[in-house]
Amino acid sequence: MIAFLIKRLMHAILVMFVISVLAFAIQDNLGDPVLQMVGQSVPESEREEIRERLGLNDSFLVQYVRFAKNAVQGDFGNSYFYREPALEVIARHLPATLELVFASTLIIVLFSVPIGVYSAIKPRSPISRLFMGVSIIGISIPVFLTAIVLIQIFAIGVTVTLFPESTGWGAWLNALFSTEGNMPSFGRGYELVNVVGNWDTNLATWNGLQHLVLPAVSLASIMLPLFIRLIRAEMMEVLQSEYVKYARAKGISMRRVYFVHALKNTMLPVITVGGVQIGTMVAYTILTETVFQWPGMGLMFLDAINRADIPLIVSYLMIVGVIFVVTNTIVDLIYGMVNPTVKLTGKPA
Amino acid sequence: MALLDVNNLDVRFALRHGDVHALRDISFSLERGERLGIVGESGAGKSVAAFSLLNLIAKPGFIAGGSVTFDGQVLNRLSERGLRKVRGNRISMIFQDPMMTLNPVLSIGEQMVECLKAHRRIASKEARAIALDKLQQVQIPSPETRLDQYPHELSGGMRQRIIIAIALLLDPDIIIADEPTTALDVTIQAEIMALLLDLCEQHNVGLILITHDLGVVSQVTQRMLVMYAGRVIEQGPTREIINDPQHPYTQGLINALPQMATPGEKLNQIRGSMPSLSNLPSGCAFHPRCDFINRADGQPRPACTQQVPGFVESGNCQVACHMVAEMLEDRRLKEETL
Numbered sequence: 298m299i300a301f302l303i304k305r306l307m308h309a310i311l312v313m314f315v316i317s318v319l320a321f322a323i324q325d326n327l328g329d330p331v332l333q334m335v336g337q338s339v340p341e342s343e344r345e346e347i348r349e350r351l352g353l354n355d356s357f358l359v360q361y362v363r364f365a366k367n368a369v370q371g372d373f374g375n376s377y378f379y380r381e382p383a384l385e386v387i388a389r390h391l392p393a394t395l396e397l398v399f400a401s402t403l404i405i406v407l408f409s410v411p412i413g414v415y416s417a418i419k420p421r422s423p424i425s426r427l428f429m430g431v432s433i434i435g436i437s438i439p440v441f442l443t444a445i446v447l448i449q450i451f452a453i454g455v456t457v458t459l460f461p462e463s464t465g466w467g468a469w470l471n472a473l474f475s476t477e478g479n480m481p482s483f484g485r486g487y488e489l490v491n492v493v494g495n496w497d498t499n500l501a502t503w504n505g506l507q508h509l510v511l512p513a514v515s516l517a518s519i520m521l522p523l524f525i526r527l528i529r530a531e532m533m534e535v536l537q538s539e540y541v542k543y544a545r546a547k548g549i550s551m552r553r554v555y556f557v558h559a560l561k562n563t564m565l566p567v568i569t570v571g572g573v574q575i576g577t578m579v580a581y582t583i584l585t586e587t588v589f590q591w592p593g594m595g596l597m598f599l600d601a602i603n604r605a606d607i608p609l610i611v612s613y614l615m616i617v618g619v620i621f622v623v624t625n626t627i628v629d630l631i632y633g634m635v636n637p638t639v640k641l642t643g644k645p646a
Numbered sequence: 647m648a649l650l651d652v653n654n655l656d657v658r659f660a661l662r663h664g665d666v667h668a669l670r671d672i673s674f675s676l677e678r679g680e681r682l683g684i685v686g687e688s689g690a691g692k693s694v695a696a697f698s699l700l701n702l703i704a705k706p707g708f709i710a711g712g713s714v715t716f717d718g719q720v721l722n723r724l725s726e727r728g729l730r731k732v733r734g735n736r737i738s739m740i741f742q743d744p745m746m747t748l749n750p751v752l753s754i755g756e757q758m759v760e761c762l763k764a765h766r767r768i769a770s771k772e773a774r775a776i777a778l779d780k781l782q783q784v785q786i787p788s789p790e791t792r793l794d795q796y797p798h799e800l801s802g803g804m805r806q807r808i809i810i811a812i813a814l815l816l817d818p819d820i821i822i823a824d825e826p827t828t829a830l831d832v833t834i835q836a837e838i839m840a841l842l843l844d845l846c847e848q849h850n851v852g853l854i855l856i857t858h859d860l861g862v863v864s865q866v867t868q869r870m871l872v873m874y875a876g877r878v879i880e881q882g883p884t885r886e887i888i889n890d891p892q893h894p895y896t897q898g899l900i901n902a903l904p905q906m907a908t909p910g911e912k913l914n915q916i917r918g919s920m921p922s923l924s925n926l927p928s929g930c931a932f933h934p935r936c937d938f939i940n941r942a943d944g945q946p947r948p949a950c951t952q953q954v955p956g957f958v959e960s961g962n963c964q965v966a967c968h969m970v971a972e973m974l975e976d977r978r979l980k981e982e983t984l
Contacts, residue, residue, distance in 0.1 A: 545702060547738070551726070
């Protein structure tokens with residue numbers, strides 16, 4: 298167990314090293330940070346002085362070594378824009394993003410498992426076919442479009458006048474398809490509750506939860522159909538297996554056959570894929586957070602790119618890399634607990 | 647009435663281009679404690695027959711006609727719930743490949759206890775004790791530790807012993823064993839078979855043994871069925887069929903045993919291969935591979951290619967073959983004229 302964790306720690310360090318080199322390598326193409334930092338009226342000589350002070354004129358190697366020396370001591374440099382340590386800026390934005398990802402993951406888990414299992418057990422039922430059809434649409438529509446459509450329907454509101462109001466039915470149908478549009482679609486709201494340090498949570502108040510719904514749904518909109526289809530495909534394969542047939546021959550109830558014999562085996566590959574996808578979701582937040590102006594890391598990163606805020610960009614990329622390694626490690630631990638043939642957790646045989 | 651009575655069982659698979667007839671007109675019976683062998687090449691329908699007894703054939707397969715009567719109840723008319731009470735409880739099954747049969751993510755104990763709990767109101771502790779007792783009966787070394795182990799920690803032979811133990815858990819009336827030793831090492835095959843036979847005799851459990859090993863059938867069973875292309879073509883007491891096979895296909899099977907070949911020569915074989923069930927030859931399904939299609943005068947027998955043979959009684963056996971029917975008829979005529 299400890300050896301496994303140490304190995305993963307080495308992975309994390311390696312990932313951070315590679316990402317930092319890559320991020321440093323592209324910084325020259327991101328634009329001139331000085332241009333973003335000072336007004337237009339500042340003469341070129343002063344700009345040159347700032348560049349010299351920031352060390353931007355040094356060679357790549359000199360800059361990188363300087364960065365690496367500080368990074369090892371926990372100093373990832375100061376954000377040009379915020380004028381404070383980049384890590385602190387990230388730490389301030391991290392909780393918002395993690396809460397968003399957490400809410401999306403919750404939506405995905407709560408819906409994908411029952412729907413996936415149902416459509417595997419009854420693949421020919423109309424409901425399964427409906428789910429499969431909708432999931433294809435979900436996979437193929439990009440997140441930002443889903444987000445905009447969600448805002449239109451639930452935040453702005455849709456008034457349907459398609460049916461003639463003169464008949465009772467028409468009015469009723471119009472009302473049925475119209476939406477009020479009272480969901481918040483901007484930011485996290487102001488009723489945040491401080492948990493600890495700089496972690497303010499959306500999860501504690503009704504207003505906060507309302508703000509979380511639309512971003513979380515749109516972030517889940519790609520992964521949810523993916524997982525429904527994955528679970529369905531795996532489950533259908535498992536249901537064909539000999540051990541499921543054998544379980545039936547033992548006279549066990551179908552509920553136990555489905556939810557103990559089949560589902561446990563179905564979840565093994567799903568857990569593996571899920572771990573990678575949670576990391577990917579952190580990356581997808583860039584789109585979702587931008588559309589919903591969610592003040593998390595994704596939005597911060599996009600702003601940092603616009604401002605050529607190189608220390609912040611490099612730090613963000615490294616932190617995301619670490620998040621990937623950490624989630625994968627957790628997933629591997631869970632996998633080891635579910636699958637008895639894997640013994641990385643060193644549990645007794 | 648026999649304990650198990652199968653009458654004109656007819657199983658089909660509903661495929662896109664029409665139904666495929668997997669079993670036609672299967673009839674046999676099994677007395678309490680009797681051991682019956684079902685033999686035939688791959689694709690003859692042995693396994694389908696085994697699974698259809700408990701209505702376990704997977705879709706698109708379905709029982710299209712006939713009946714399976716067990717202890718007074720018609721199994722193929724029972725509800726899923728009613729069938730569940732029979733499955734694993736009064737009729738249990740042993741599958742072919744022990745590596746695939748046990749669920750890889752559940753411990754051995756769990757897989758045994760759940761079976762007991764499905765059929766009896768029983769405390770976990772008590773169920774575990776019964777499981778332990780059965781594991782001892784199948785002579786597994788250190789049975790207690792096995793209960794907490796997972797299938798991947800055990801060898802194929804051990805796993806098949808566990809499956810035999812599970813089959814015996816609820817003291818069933820009949821065990822259906824679908825090629826229980828085919829997937830095992832040759833060295834272990836005999837051991838497992840002897841164990842199964844021993845336990846069946848001890849507990850007076852009926853056995854339906856599906857295999858293509860004629861040697862095993864002759865040692866273990868009292869009666870046997872020979873199947874070809876979804877039909878029974880010969881059935882009767884095992885000893886009689888092995889010593890004096892009537893049907894050309896049965897003769898071919900016995901002839902194909904390695905010990906029947908002349909030393910230094912090639913092994914005997916039946917030429918050709920089993921026809922596809924969706925495209926059966928006309929008349930007797932075996933006629934394209936049959937060496938006895940010609941009459942004594944050298945002319946091919948027209949009935950063989952045109953008419954499905956019915957059963958004729960030959961000794962204590964029933965045989966579905968035009969050639970045998972003709973020979974018996976000739977003999978009868980000769981006896982009458984004498």
